[in-house]
Amino acid sequence: MTAIKDNQASVADAQEWARRKKNNVRLAYLMGGIAVAIFLISLWKYRPL
Amino acid sequence: MAHDLAHDLPHDAAHDAHHQPGGLMRWIQTTNHKDIGLMYLIFAFVMLLTGGAMILGVRAELFKPGLQLMQPEFFNQLITLHGLIMVFGFAMPAATGLANYMLPLILGAPDMALPRLNNWGFWILPPAAIMLTLPFFLGVFGVGPGAVDTGWTMYAPLSVQSGWGMDFAIFAVHMLGVSSILGSINVIVTILNMRAPGMTLFKMPLFAHGFLVTAILLITIMPVLAGGVTMVLMDRHFDTHFFTAAGGGDPVLWQHIFWFMGHPEVYVLLLPICGVVPHVLSAFARKPVYGYKAQVYGMWGIGALSVVVWAHHMFTSGMSVGGQLYFMYSTMLISLPLAVLFFCWIATIWRGSLSFETPMLFAVGFVILFGWGGLTGLVLADAAADPQYHNAYFLVAHFHYALYPTTVMGAMAGVYYWLPKWTGHMLDERLGRLHFWVVMIGFNLTFIPQFLVGLAGMPRRIPDYPVMFSEWNLLSTVGAFILGASHLIFIYNVVKNVRGGVKSEAKSWEGAEGLEWTVPSPAPHHTFDVQPIVK
Numbered sequence: 001m002t003a004i005k006d007n008q009a010s011v012a013d014a015q016e017w018a019r020r021k022k023n024n025v026r027l028a029y030l031m032g033g034i035a036v037a038i039f040l041i042s043l044w045k046y047r048p049l
Numbered sequence: 050m051a052h053d054l055a056h057d058l059p060h061d062a063a064h065d066a067h068h069q070p071g072g073l074m075r076w077i078q079t080t081n082h083k084d085i086g087l088m089y090l091i092f093a094f095v096m097l098l099t100g101g102a103m104i105l106g107v108r109a110e111l112f113k114p115g116l117q118l119m120q121p122e123f124f125n126q127l128i129t130l131h132g133l134i135m136v137f138g139f140a141m142p143a144a145t146g147l148a149n150y151m152l153p154l155i156l157g158a159p160d161m162a163l164p165r166l167n168n169w170g171f172w173i174l175p176p177a178a179i180m181l182t183l184p185f186f187l188g189v190f191g192v193g194p195g196a197v198d199t200g201w202t203m204y205a206p207l208s209v210q211s212g213w214g215m216d217f218a219i220f221a222v223h224m225l226g227v228s229s230i231l232g233s234i235n236v237i238v239t240i241l242n243m244r245a246p247g248m249t250l251f252k253m254p255l256f257a258h259g260f261l262v263t264a265i266l267l268i269t270i271m272p273v274l275a276g277g278v279t280m281v282l283m284d285r286h287f288d289t290h291f292f293t294a295a296g297g298g299d300p301v302l303w304q305h306i307f308w309f310m311g312h313p314e315v316y317v318l319l320l321p322i323c324g325v326v327p328h329v330l331s332a333f334a335r336k337p338v339y340g341y342k343a344q345v346y347g348m349w350g351i352g353a354l355s356v357v358v359w360a361h362h363m364f365t366s367g368m369s370v371g372g373q374l375y376f377m378y379s380t381m382l383i384s385l386p387l388a389v390l391f392f393c394w395i396a397t398i399w400r401g402s403l404s405f406e407t408p409m410l411f412a413v414g415f416v417i418l419f420g421w422g423g424l425t426g427l428v429l430a431d432a433a434a435d436p437q438y439h440n441a442y443f444l445v446a447h448f449h450y451a452l453y454p455t456t457v458m459g460a461m462a463g464v465y466y467w468l469p470k471w472t473g474h475m476l477d478e479r480l481g482r483l484h485f486w487v488v489m490i491g492f493n494l495t496f497i498p499q500f501l502v503g504l505a506g507m508p509r510r511i512p513d514y515p516v517m518f519s520e521w522n523l524l525s526t527v528g529a530f531i532l533g534a535s536h537l538i539f540i541y542n543v544v545k546n547v548r549g550g551v552k553s554e555a556k557s558w559e560g561a562e563g564l565e566w567t568v569p570s571p572a573p574h575h576t577f578d579v580q581p582i583v584k
Contacts, residue, residue: 016246016580017159024162024238031234035272042276046291046302 089146132201157245259324334401407481443503494528
C-alpha cells in the first residue's frame with residue numbers, strides 16, 4: 001500500500017495496452033467457459049432419470 | 050468477436066472523448082468505466098428505493114395486529130420482491146458500480162479490460178428489473194395473478210405451483226445472473242491483467258482483493274442458481290420432476306441448489322465492503338492499513354469456506370446428525386477469518402489520529418453493526434439452537450444486521466469517501482453526519498425489536514400476529530420509516546454535491562493513500578492514458 005503513492009513516473013504505454021488486450025480476451029473466454037460449464041454440469045448432474 | 054469484446058485501449062478510448070454522442074445515446078453507447086459505474090450506482094439506488102418502498106408497505110401492515118391494508122397474497126409478493134430486488138437489483142449492482150468506477154483508478158488502468166462487455170453487462174439490468182416487477186404492477190391494476198410470491202428463496206414445490214409471476218422471476222434471475230457474470234469476468238480480467246507496472250498482487254489495494262474474491266465467487270455460484278431456476282422452469286412447463294416428489298423428484302434438492310448460491314451470496318455482498326472499509330479507516334486514522342496480508346488471506350479464507358457451509362440454512366429441513374455437525378462446525382469456522390478482519394480493522398484505527406468525517410462514521414458504523422450480525426449468526430449456526438430461532442423474527446433481524454450495514458452503510462462509506470473524486474466537490478459534512486445518525490437510529494429501532502419478538506416466538510413471513518407482539522412491532526415500523534426517510538437526506542446531499550460546493554483537491558482527504566488520489570478531482574474522462582509505475 002505504501003509503495004503506491006510514491007511514484008508517478010510516465011511511460012509510453014500504447015504498445016503495452018495492445019499486448020495486454022489479447023490476454024484480456026483469452027482470459028474472458030476462459031472465465032465465460034467456466035461459467036457455462038458449471039451451468040451445464042449443474043443441469044446434467046440432476047437430470048431426470 | 051475478439052475485437053468486439055476487447056475494445057482497443059487506450060487508442061479507441063481517446064476517440065471516445067472526441068466522438069462521443071450526446072443525450073441518451075451517450076449513456077446507451079458508452080464504454081467508459083466511469084459512465085457505466087455511475088449508471089450501475091444510480092440503477093442500484095433506484096432499486097434500493099423500490100425494494101425499500103415495498104418493505105415499508107409490509108411494515109405498515111405489521112404496524113398493529115389485524116389485517117388493515119392488504120391481503121396475505123399481496124403481502125407475500127411484497128416480501129418476495131423486496132428480497133429479490135435488494136439482493137439482485139440493489140446490492141450486487143451497487144458493488145459492480147463501485148468496482149467499475151474505482152478499479153481502473155485504483156489499479157492505474159485507463160479503463161476496465163472489456164469496456165463493450167461492460168456496457169452490455171449493465172444494459173441487461175433494466176429489462177431484468179422490469180421483468181421482475183412487471184407482474185407486480187400488472188397485479189396492482191387487476192391484471193394477472195401478481196408477482197412471484199414464494200419468498201426470495203423460491204422453495205419448491207411452491208415455486209413449481211405458483212402463478213406466472215414465477216416465470217417472469219425465473220427469466221429475470223437468468224438475466225441478472227448473466228449481467229453479474231459479465232461484470233465478474235470484467236473485474237477478474239481487469240485485476241489480473243490491467244494493473245499498473247510494478248503493482249504485484251500483494252501491492253494491490255485491498256479494494257481490488259475484495260472484488261477479486263467476490264468475482265470468482267460469483268462465477269462459481271451464479272451458474273448453479275441459473276441451473277436451478279431452469280430446472281424449476283422445466284418442472285413447471287415441460288413435465289420434468291426435479292423437485293416434485295410425486296414424480297420421483299426431491300424438493301430438498303432445490304434447497305441445496307439455492308443455498309449453494311445463497312450462502313456465498315452473503316459474502317458476495319460482504320467482501321467488496323471488506324475491501325472498501327480498510328481504505329476509509331486508514332485514511333481517517335491517518336495510519337497505514339494494519340495487517341495487509343492477514344486481511345488478504347482472511348478474505349480468501351472467507352471466500353473458500355463460503356462455498357462449503359450452505360446447509361446450515363437447512364437445519365430445520367431435516368438432516369443426518371453427521372451432516373448437522375459438519376455444517377455447524379464449518380459455519381462457525383468462517384468466524385475465524387472474519388475475526389482476523391475485525392482485528393485488523395480495529396488495529397488500523399487503534400491509537401490513530403482519528404477524525405470522524407462522514408465516510409469514517411459510516412465505516413465505523415458498519416464495523417459495529419456488522420459485528421452484531423456476525424455474533425447473532427453464530428447463534429443460528431448452532432444446529433441445536435437453530436430450530437428455536439430459524440423461522441422466527443430473530444433470523445430476520447440477524448440477516449438485516451449482516452446485510453444492511455454491509456450493503457448500504459459500507460457502500461455509503463465508499464461513496465462518501467470517493468464522492469469528491471467523482472464530482473470535484475467536498476460534501477456537506479453537516480448533512481452527511483445527519484444522514485449517518487438518522488440511519489443509526491432508524492436501523493436499530495427497526496431491528497432490535499425484531500430480535501426481541503423473534504426470541505419471544507414471533508414467526509417470520511406472516512401478515513398478522515398475536516397482540517403480545519404489538520409494542521415492539523409498532524416501534525419496528527416507526528424505525529423502518531425513519532430509515533426510509535434517511536435516504537432522502539442522502540439524495541439531497543449528493544444532488545447538492547454534484548451541483549456545487551467547496552472544490553476538492555486531487556487528494557480530498559488528508560490521510561488518503563492510493564493512485565486514485567494522484568489524479569485531479571473530478572477524475573478526467575480517461576484516467577491513466579499514461580501508465581503510472583508502482584515501486
